Amino acid sequence: MLTAAKFEKKLGAATREAFGRTLVELGRENPNIVVGDADLTKSTMTTYFAKEFPDRLFECGIAEANMVGIGAGLALAGKIPFVSSFSAFVMTKGFEQLRVLVAYPNANVKVVGTHSGISIGEDGPSQMSIEEIALACALPNFVVLSPADEVATRWAVRWAAAHTGPVFIRTGRPKAPIIYNSDASFEIGKAVQLVPGSDVTIVATGLLVAEALLAAGQLESEGVSARVLDIHTIKPLDEDALERAARETGALVVAEEHLVDSGLGVRVAQALAKRCPAPIEFIGLEGYAESGSPDELLDKYGLRAPNIVEAVRRVLARK
Amino acid sequence: MLVASMERIHDPAALASICKQIRRHIITMTGAARSGHPGGSLSAVEIVVTLYWDVMRHDPARPDWPERDRFILSKGHAAPVLYAALAECGYTPKDALNTLRKLGSIYQGHPDKRFIPALEASTGSLGEGLSVGLGMALAARLDKRDFRTYVLLGDGEIQEGQIWEAAMFASYHKVDNICAIVDYNKIQLDGFVADIMDLEPLAPKWESFGWHVIDLDGHDIPALQKAFAEAAATKGKPTVIIAHTVKGKGVSFMENNPKYHGVAPTAEEVELALKELA
Numbered sequence: 040m041l042t043a044a045k046f047e048k049k050l051g052a053a054t055r056e057a058f059g060r061t062l063v064e065l066g067r068e069n070p071n072i073v074v075g076d077a078d079l080t081k082s083t084m085t086t087y088f089a090k091e092f093p094d095r096l097f098e099c100g101i102a103e104a105n106m107v108g109i110g111a112g113l114a115l116a117g118k119i120p121f122v123s124s125f126s127a128f129v130m131t132k133g134f135e136q137l138r139v140l141v142a143y144p145n146a147n148v149k150v151v152g153t154h155s156g157i158s159i160g161e162d163g164p165s166q167m168s169i170e171e172i173a174l175a176c177a178l179p180n181f182v183v184l185s186p187a188d189e190v191a192t193r194w195a196v197r198w199a200a201a202h203t204g205p206v207f208i209r210t211g212r213p214k215a216p217i218i219y220n221s222d223a224s225f226e227i228g229k230a231v232q233l234v235p236g237s238d239v240t241i242v243a244t245g246l247l248v249a250e251a252l253l254a255a256g257q258l259e260s261e262g263v264s265a266r267v268l269d270i271h272t273i274k275p276l277d278e279d280a281l282e283r284a285a286r287e288t289g290a291l292v293v294a295e296e297h298l299v300d301s302g303l304g305v306r307v308a309q310a311l312a313k314r315c316p317a318p319i320e321f322i323g324l325e326g327y328a329e330s331g332s333p334d335e336l337l338d339k340y341g342l343r344a345p346n347i348v349e350a351v352r353r354v355l356a357r358k
Numbered sequence: 359m360l361v362a363s364m365e366r367i368h369d370p371a372a373l374a375s376i377c378k379q380i381r382r383h384i385i386t387m388t389g390a391a392r393s394g395h396p397g398g399s400l401s402a403v404e405i406v407v408t409l410y411w412d413v414m415r416h417d418p419a420r421p422d423w424p425e426r427d428r429f430i431l432s433k434g435h436a437a438p439v440l441y442a443a444l445a446e447c448g449y450t451p452k453d454a455l456n457t458l459r460k461l462g463s464i465y466q467g468h469p470d471k472r473f474i475p476a477l478e479a480s481t482g483s484l485g486e487g488l489s490v491g492l493g494m495a496l497a498a499r500l501d502k503r504d505f506r507t508y509v510l511l512g513d514g515e516i517q518e519g520q521i522w523e524a525a526m527f528a529s530y531h532k533v534d535n536i537c538a539i540v541d542y543n544k545i546q547l548d549g550f551v552a553d554i555m556d557l558e559p560l561a562p563k564w565e566s567f568g569w570h571v572i573d574l575d576g577h578d579i580p581a582l583q584k585a586f587a588e589a590a591a592t593k594g595k596p597t598v599i600i601a602h603t604v605k606g607k608g609v610s611f612m613e614n615n616p617k618y619h620g621v622a623p624t625a626e627e628v629e630l631a632l633k634e635l636a
Contacts, residue, residue: 073500097496097531105489105523112493115479117424118500120493136520139483140490144471 059084432487
């Protein structure tokens with residue numbers, strides 16, 4: 040177990056890079072793994088798979104709806120298709136197809152969205168996906184994964200391939216801070232408690248996990264014991280871990296690179312309203328961002344450790 | 359007339375007699391349901407019967423046979439014609455056809471794989487079936503299987519943009535083990551297709567997207583038989599059959615009448631229709 044003060048932010052591979060590398064491993068192990076991409080193989084990193092297995096990579100051009108439909112057909116014929124594009128495109132332009140062709144018949148399609156959140160940076164809001172946790176969680180039968188780093192992503196992609204049923208995996212563009220040792224193990228639907236704590240719980244997902252750890256370190260130096268949970272599985276949500284956090288620490292902060300109105304935070308609030316109501320503060324986005332470097336944007340839009348620390352102070356005042 | 363095996367029937371007269379029985383089912387089913395889409399089911403009867411009784415390789419005893427040809431009813435609202443065919447082939451119970459659209463029925467308002475595993479896809483949201491068929495056709499190619507995939511499209515349905523995404527994909531990737539059929543009955547919910555969003559010139563559209571196009575009378579069984587053979591023999595490009603049909607075909611007062619796109623016949627109309635189909 041980490042102690043919060045020991046965490047240092049070191050960058051590892053981007054989660055999209057880990058996705059692309061893992062896909063190649065899977066391709067070697069299982070000839071039924073096939074991939075669909077919509078003119079973004081060099082960005083989603085399915086390019087590695089395309090190079091090694093050109094016959095099993097279906098370039099769909101800039102046509103996400105057709106790509107999702109082809110994925111459904113491949114799945115219905117026994118293949119294990121991964122369809123990938125920027126989250127902003129596959130989850131919105133492909134949503135109707137994900138609903139009727141994948142979620143409703145429970146087709147074995149894996150959707151990997153890359154360039155999620157505002158940390159895509161300079162391309163700006165049309166390419167930034169800040170709504171897709173809501174979209175993915177709105178689809179019955181889908182498992183929704185949001186890995187924090189390359190190790191967690193490798194697990195997520197391998198888990199998705201082994202699971203029968205639809206999965207959405209949220210990945211990002213920039214290099215992601217390393218959270219896990221390479222031998223870390225994960226369990227679907229089980230939050231990872233990265234840091235123990237008794238005064239407050241910081242619930243984070245994706246890129247915000249590293250910020251949560253930094254925040255916990257800062258709080259520890261101020262005498263506040265903050266528990267940190269990594270929610271790598273957003274659906275099904277680990278309601279047991281959240282209930283324990285609410286009972287044992289009495290207050291929570293949820294931190295995500297997504298709209299606060301429709302992301303992890305509202306799901307945590309729903310779970311705790313059922314299980315154990317407690318004061319919660321929410322760190323996330325209020326609306327569309329703008330162009331800038333990823334770091335500048337995370338600073339400007341309040342997705343940093345100091346923002347989490349402030350939210351902890353607010354929530355502690357409400358205990 | 360029950361065919362409970364994959365034995366093929368080539369005789370057009372025998373197929374026409376099956377068509378009549380399918381039409382009777384469509385009328386009684388939608389009449390009993392008091393809702394549904396009889397017009398676009400009746401227009402597709404010869405297409406569906408020619409496929410299921412003559413052209414397609416399938417075995418009602420083995421709906422999951424990997425080598426079976428696939429049929430996707432992309433115009434899912436024409437479910438009654440497919441349900442009647444599946445029941446007459448022996449996939450599903452005939453005596454339950456009149457539970458169409460009722461709570462708990464396997465014969466859902468639109469085709470639903472959860473209730474009938476023999477269905478290749480759940481459809482109903484228009485514009486999507488061709489993409490699904492392409493996925494199946496690609497899987498066949500990867501697995502070196504020679505099954506073919508047939509996708510029945512509505513005419514109004516091809517106003518959806520996804521159809522043309524799929525059309526572009528199919529020819530570029532030389533997917534020649536797929537055959538699309540447009541049930542061109544010229545009527546959609548709001549009226550005549552030509553008045554809503556005209557498709558013409560339709561054959562040149564498909565040709566310009568790289569498809570082999572066959573234009574025919576969709577009620578002419580020998581023409582359909584010939585066209586499906588031509589499609590199978592056409593290599594390097596996908597084939598589309600533009601089947602000119604009559605909405606409500608076989609029931610005089612339903613023919614070419616937009617009202618019967620989505621309105622079921624009354625009890626009296628059922629009686630009249632069944633007399634015509636006797």
